Amino acid sequence: MAEFIDDLDTRLCDNCKKEIPVCNFTIHEIHCQRNIGMCPVCKEPFPKSDMETHMATEHCQVTCKCNKKLEKRQLKNHEEMECPLRLALCQHCDLELSVLKLKDHEDYCGARTELCGICGRNVLVKNLKTHPEWKNKKGRKGIKTDSPPKRVVKTVQTWTSCWP
Structure with a gap:
């Protein structure tokens, strides 16, 4: 007799x-044919007694807020990954708006200027993250994380002799 279930023939x-x-196949087959059915849509096995509920809850057609029709089981993924009305954050100001409006907003928002707190120049918001003298967490003024580059001034000291 096999010690582990993995050692059994299947x-x-x-x-x-x-x-x-x-060793269990005959009894399983009788039980399975009587009680288990294959979903015709997703090809997953389900108890025959639950098939109607499965079809109604997983495969019924629903309409997303973007008016796309899809199966209920696909709705969550669609809303999170594909729906043009899903919300996203502007990379410049963290405003939350729909993906449909995001590009136009980011083009406008990134074209604004803000005064660099270090060099005193006006810098496009879209360039704040890469502005050479300004390194910050979110690309907004006032959130300084690194000090500005320091100038190195070399001084030469001369010693005059105190000895006669």
Whole structure:
């Protein structure tokens, strides 16, 4: 007798598509054919008694706020990754707006200027993050994390002799 379940010979159940130990296969097959059905849409095995609920909750058609029709099980992923009405943050001001409006807003927002607190020049907001003398956390004035470059001044000391 095998010590571990991995050591047992198995057979593929034609109904549920799972590997079943040979010693249990006959009883499994009888039970499976009577109680388990394959979803015709997603091809996943489900208890026949739950199939109607599965179809109604997972495969019914819903309409997203962008008016796209899709299966209910796909809605969450669509809203988070694909929907043009999903919210996103402006990289310049952290304003939250829909992806549809984001590019126009970022073009406008990045074209504004702000006074650099270190060099005193007006700098485009979109360039604040890479402004050579200004390194900050979020690209907004007033959040200084590094000091400005320091000038190195070399001085030469001369010693005059105190000796006659």
